Structure formats: C-alpha cells, structure tokens
Amino acid sequence: MKLSAVFLLLLLGIAQAVAELSDPRDERRFNELAKTLRCMVCQNQSIADSDAELARDFREQVQKKINEGQSDTEIISYMVERYGDYILYRPPFNMVTAILWLGPFILVIVGFLMILRIVRRQEQPQADTEQQARLRQLLEKSADSGNESG
Amino acid sequence: MRVRYLLPIAVFLLMVAVFGLVLYQVSQGRNIKEVPSPLIGKAVPQFELPLLLAPQRIFSSEQLKGRVSLVNVWASWCVSCRYEHDLLVRMSRDTDIPIIGINYKDERVDALKWLRDMGDPYEASIFDYDGHLAIDWGVYGTPETFVVDQRGVIRYKHTGPITMEKLRDEIMPLVNKLRKAGDTV
Numbered sequence: 001m002k003l004s005a006v007f008l009l010l011l012l013g014i015a016q017a018v019a020e021l022s023d024p025r026d027e028r029r030f031n032e033l034a035k036t037l038r039c040m041v042c043q044n045q046s047i048a049d050s051d052a053e054l055a056r057d058f059r060e061q062v063q064k065k066i067n068e069g070q071s072d073t074e075i076i077s078y079m080v081e082r083y084g085d086y087i088l089y090r091p092p093f094n095m096v097t098a099i100l101w102l103g104p105f106i107l108v109i110v111g112f113l114m115i116l117r118i119v120r121r122q123e124q125p126q127a128d129t130e131q132q133a134r135l136r137q138l139l140e141k142s143a144d145s146g147n148e149s150g
Numbered sequence: 151m152r153v154r155y156l157l158p159i160a161v162f163l164l165m166v167a168v169f170g171l172v173l174y175q176v177s178q179g180r181n182i183k184e185v186p187s188p189l190i191g192k193a194v195p196q197f198e199l200p201l202l203l204a205p206q207r208i209f210s211s212e213q214l215k216g217r218v219s220l221v222n223v224w225a226s227w228c229v230s231c232r233y234e235h236d237l238l239v240r241m242s243r244d245t246d247i248p249i250i251g252i253n254y255k256d257e258r259v260d261a262l263k264w265l266r267d268m269g270d271p272y273e274a275s276i277f278d279y280d281g282h283l284a285i286d287w288g289v290y291g292t293p294e295t296f297v298v299d300q301r302g303v304i305r306y307k308h309t310g311p312i313t314m315e316k317l318r319d320e321i322m323p324l325v326n327k328l329r330k331a332g333d334t335v
Contacts, residue, residue: 084185
C-alpha cells in the first residue's frame with residue numbers, strides 16, 4: 001500500500017516534469033528558439049545541442065519565458081541585452097556585422113570581375129582582325145623577298 | 151603594369167599586419183574569448199534575493215546604489231575563483247571599496263566552508279542558487295567582476311580571475327574616477 005503510494009507520487013512527478021511545455025506549439029517554439037541561441041561557453045554549439053550547465057540554464061530560462069507568455073522577439077531581445085549579438089547564430093545586420101554579411105558577396109563579385117577581365121584579354125588578339133591582316137601581309141612580303149634573293 | 155603585382159602583395163602584407171597585431175595583443179594578455187558585454191552603461195538588473203550568510207535577510211538591487219562597488223560572481227566549485235580570491239581578500243583589507251558577492255549555483259554549506267577556509271572579502275554575498283540572477287547579469291564564465299557606480303549603472307566587466315595588473319591598471323583608476331565624478335555631482 002505504502003509502496004504504491006510512493007510509486008504514484010513518482011509518476012505524478014514525472015508527469016509534471018514533462019508537462020512543463022504542454023502545448024505542442026510552445027514545444028515547437030522552444031525547439032526553434034533553442035536552435036538560434038548560442039551556448040556561450042561551447043565550441044560552436046547551440047543551447048539545444050549542448051549539455052553544458054550554462055546551456056541547460058539558458059534552456060530553462062527560455063522555457064520559463066514561454067510559459068510566462070512572452071513572444072519570440074521578447075525572449076531573444078532579453079538574451080541579446082545581456083549577452084550581445086554573439087549569442088545569436090543569425091546575427092543582425094549592422095555596422096559591426098556588415099563585413100560578415102556582405103563579405104561573401106563582395107568576394108563573389110570580385111572573383112567574377114577577375115574572370116571577366118582574363119577572358120576579355122584572351123579574346124582580344126583574335127578580335128583585332130586589322131592587325132592580323134597586316135601581320136599576314138608582312139609575312140607574305142618577307143617570304144616573297146626571301147625567294148627573290150635565294 | 152607594376153600595380154598588378156603590387157596589389158596582391160599589399161593585400162598579403164595587410165593580412166600579415168592584422169594577424170600580427172591580434173597575436174601581439176594575445177601575447178600581451180588579451181583574452182580573445184572575452185565577449186564585450188552589452189550591459190556596460192546599463193542599470194543593474196532588478197532583483198531581490200536572500201543573503202548567503204543570513205538567508206532570512208533579502209538583498210535588493212536598490213542597495214547597490216549610492217556608492218561605487220565591485221560585484222564579484224563566485225562559487226566554491228569554480229576553480230579559477232581560487233586564483234583571484236587572495237587578491238579580493240587583500241583588497242577588502244587594504245582598500246575601502248565594498249565588494250558584493252554573487253554566490254553562483256552553489257550549495258550553501260560548500261559556500262560557507264569556502265569563506266571560512268579562505269577568508270571572506272565580501273560585504274555581503276547574494277545567494278543565487280538557481281543561477282537566474284547570473285543570467286540577468288550576462289554571466290557565462292565565473293569568476294566575473296563588475297564595477298557598479300553610484301547610480302547603480304554597470305561601468306566595467308571582467309570575465310575570468312582578476313589579476314594584480316587588472317586591479318591596478320583598470321579597476322582602481324576607474325573606481326577613483328567614478329568616486330570623484332560622484333563627489334562633484
């Protein structure tokens with residue numbers, strides 16, 4: 001009798017732990033948020049991936065705020081206010097992060113311009129038909145004079 | 151014609167200069183893992199939590215106002231907290247700068263034993279058992295040390311154990327400056 005009471009209490013405890021985010025929509029929101037927030041003390045892991053103590057605390061905090069009815073942007077700005085943009089895996093576009101966002105595009109454009117220049121330079125001699133005609137003329141001329149003297 | 155060869159060399163030299171500068175700073179003790187805190191210049195987070203030594207008493211963020219103080223986040227399980235503890239003890243003895251501790255995710259018995267064994271430099275230690283207060287302070291690597299001014303605004307943050315040099319070159323001058331500025335207001 002006593003044992004079954006203990007067992008029942010245990011079950012209730014488990015049920016409560018699971019019920020922290022009862023709404024599947026909240027669960028989904030939590031998973032999405034946890035993926036976008038960086039575990040500050042890990043090597044490139046989100047707080048969803050990490051087992052670190054701090055990541056666990058961050059998850060707890062996010063969960064708590066979802067339960068309090070806060071929106072995603074409220075939760076994210078709460079974290080950014082305390083830990084800076086570094087906590088975001090998708091940093092916002094501003095003066096500091098401009099090179100991060102634009103760098104790859106600039107590199108692609110520079111690369112494309114370089115290819116364009118190289119290709120143009122290779123095409124140029126063939127396009128210059130006037131010079132080629134003169135060259136052929138000169139060659140023929142020298143060949144003729146060579147025959148005459150020989 | 152010659153510009154074409156100069157450009158790659160210039161880019162290369164620029165990269166060498168940038169990497170060299172950062173490596174030099176690291177050799178001079180710059181911590182590249184340190185993330186600049188957005189909390190600097192902001193008011194301390196509002197809180198009310200019990201004290202470590204007197205659990206029945208509540209410490210509120212309001213009590214940080216009115217004077218310049220150091221807020222130090224520590225724990226008995228935190229290994230690098232040991233490195234700075236002696237310095238904090240000496241500071242509490244030799245200067246009149248109040249040090250407020252935030253005891254971070256610690257067991258009360260362990261924390262009390264640590265203070266008994268190693269000395270207690272703290273005017274008061276706030277007991278942050280679940281670590282929620284620390285998240286409000288943007289803590290990610292204990293020990294962390296903050297300088298809070300008379301209006302309760304965070305003016306400085308250091309992650310990791312503070313050293314004699316940090317104390318002498320950064321913290322003390324800042325505290326003195328803030329105190330003087332506070333006198334004239």
